[in-house]
Amino acid sequence: MSLEVIVLAAGQGKRMHSTLPKVLHRLAGRPLLAHVLAAAQALAPRRIVVVHGHRGSEVRAAFAGAGIDWVEQAEQLGTGHAVMQALPHIDAGAEVIVLYGDVPLVHADTLRRLADAARGGLAILTAEAPDPAGYGRIVRSPGGRVERIVEHKDATDAERAIREVNVGFLAARASKLRAWLAKLENRNAQQEYYLTDVVALAVADGTVVSAVKAADWYEVSGVNSRHDLALLERAYQNAGAKRLLEAGVALADLWRIDVRGHLECGRDVSIDVNCVFEGEVRLGDGVRIGPNCVLRDVAVAAGSEIHAFSLLENAEVGARCRIGPYARLRPGASLAEEVHIGNFVEVKASRLGAGSKANHLAYIGDAEIGSRVNIGAGTITCNYDGANKHRTVIEDDCFIGSDATLVAPVRLAKGSYIGAGSTISKDTPAGELTVARARQTTVPRWKPPKKV
Numbered sequence: 203m204s205l206e207v208i209v210l211a212a213g214q215g216k217r218m219h220s221t222l223p224k225v226l227h228r229l230a231g232r233p234l235l236a237h238v239l240a241a242a243q244a245l246a247p248r249r250i251v252v253v254h255g256h257r258g259s260e261v262r263a264a265f266a267g268a269g270i271d272w273v274e275q276a277e278q279l280g281t282g283h284a285v286m287q288a289l290p291h292i293d294a295g296a297e298v299i300v301l302y303g304d305v306p307l308v309h310a311d312t313l314r315r316l317a318d319a320a321r322g323g324l325a326i327l328t329a330e331a332p333d334p335a336g337y338g339r340i341v342r343s344p345g346g347r348v349e350r351i352v353e354h355k356d357a358t359d360a361e362r363a364i365r366e367v368n369v370g371f372l373a374a375r376a377s378k379l380r381a382w383l384a385k386l387e388n389r390n391a392q393q394e395y396y397l398t399d400v401v402a403l404a405v406a407d408g409t410v411v412s413a414v415k416a417a418d419w420y421e422v423s424g425v426n427s428r429h430d431l432a433l434l435e436r437a438y439q440n441a442g443a444k445r446l447l448e449a450g451v452a453l454a455d456l457w458r459i460d461v462r463g464h465l466e467c468g469r470d471v472s473i474d475v476n477c478v479f480e481g482e483v484r485l486g487d488g489v490r491i492g493p494n495c496v497l498r499d500v501a502v503a504a505g506s507e508i509h510a511f512s513l514l515e516n517a518e519v520g521a522r523c524r525i526g527p528y529a530r531l532r533p534g535a536s537l538a539e540e541v542h543i544g545n546f547v548e549v550k551a552s553r554l555g556a557g558s559k560a561n562h563l564a565y566i567g568d569a570e571i572g573s574r575v576n577i578g579a580g581t582i583t584c585n586y587d588g589a590n591k592h593r594t595v596i597e598d599d600c601f602i603g604s605d606a607t608l609v610a611p612v613r614l615a616k617g618s619y620i621g622a623g624s625t626i627s628k629d630t631p632a633g634e635l636t637v638a639r640a641r642q643t644t645v646p647r648w649k650p651p652k653k654v
């Protein structure tokens with residue numbers, strides 16, 4: 203039996219108060235719809251059809267090349283109407299799962315349970331809501347069989363007291379779904395074609411309806427407002443924090459870490475509060491991250507320390523390095539082992555060899571730096587002439603005095619010693635002291651000016 207997935211994503215999301223379509227709002231750095239599609243893709247379905255509407259071209263553009271079939275629902279006449287738009291694109295013999303694009307934390311396992319429960323009949327996903335207001339309620343017979351779903355706006359007080367709610371996801375054979383949808387009417391409080399009415403229609407024609415209960419409320423909660431989104435973000439981050447702690451990572455505070463991507467940690471890694479990890483980040487054994495650091499697509503080798511307020515992006519840090527506080531590694535920064543990058547030092551598209559140090563206030567861009575090089579405070583590689591970027595090469599064991607400006611292209615041969623305050627625009631010889639600044643003079647018998 204082939205499985206196909208329909209994702210409903212045509213809603214505007216009025217309560218977000220945003221011009222961005224709701225399913226493009228981000229959770230853990232990725233659009234809501236990306237989370238749903240990832241869960242769907244884990245089931246290896248034959249086809250995924252996304253129903254879009256409001257600002258659909260933006261939604262499609264965000265997922266170009268994702269192997270999705272798009273269907274437009276020009277007017278949002280209800281969830282049942284939305285599924286009707288998608289069905290012509292689905293194989294009649296297929297098992298179909300219907301998902302919502304704004305329920306981002308659903309697990310693939312839960313979807314698998316839902317698909318398995320359908321078995322030629324109809325399966326719906328339900329959950330016990332802490333506060334069921336607004337949701338469709340699951341109405342069961344005295345014997346406990348699912349009879350129908352009633353929308354909050356259509357429900358009686360007695361029905362509103364039911365805490366078991368409709369998550370919105372269901373699974374059924376496409377041919378059956380088509381037959382039920384053809385019978386939908388919009389005579390209800392919202393004058394919409396409710397997908398939820400298929401439950402009563404299935405019961406009426408003798409189809410077995412099974413309810414799969416989700417264990418975790420957050421897993422099946424939808425995003426309707428920024429508040430919902432913020433709550434789900436924290437739930438997602440906290441679940442990730444727990445996994446890190448279980449794997450042996452020392453977190454200073456399990457509520458103050460954000461992973462927007464994938465964080466891989468070795469043994470005895472410690473992470474202080476308010477750090478953000480984006481993209482792919484790898485931290486080797488014993489790495490320590492100070493408070494308020496941001497690491498985006500970075501690998502840090504064993505034993506290195508990143509001190510407070512450092513920003514590292516697309517960079518590689520070797521073993522036993524010391525970075526920060528207040529350091530910035532920009533794309534292409536590559537540090538060998540035991541490199542020190544101190545406060546207010548910026549490194550871009552540069553390699554630093556083992557044991558090299560730039561401890562204070564420096565800019566290193568487009569440079570090739572050897573081992574054991576000492577770069578004094580205030581040193582700048584002048585890599586840009588206004589039109590083109592040029593490289594600076596500093597060979598092993600060079601010593602650059604404070605406040606040097608190195609005008610690229612330039613090469614400092616092994617062991618060059620550069621006097622403080624020099625402007626170096628020509629290559630320097632190995633092992634020699636080069637000074638390029640005006641000589642100090644003292645004016646004899648100088649008198650301060652007098653007021654006239």
Ligand code: UD1
Pocket residue numbers: 210211212213214253275277278279280281282283284302303304336337338339351353367368369370395396397398424
């Ligand atoms: C729906 C369910 C309700 C359930 C709740 C769970 C119906 C009638 N009600 O209510 O039982 O408890 O979800 O969150 O199904 N959408 C479209 N086209 C439309 C209307 C909606 O694509 O014409 C999409 C929305 O983008 C959204 C999803 O369907 O992803 C749910 O729509 P929404 O309006 O949020 O439904 P609820 O009223 O919350």
Ligand code: CA
Pocket residue numbers: 424425426
């Ligand atoms: Ca909703």
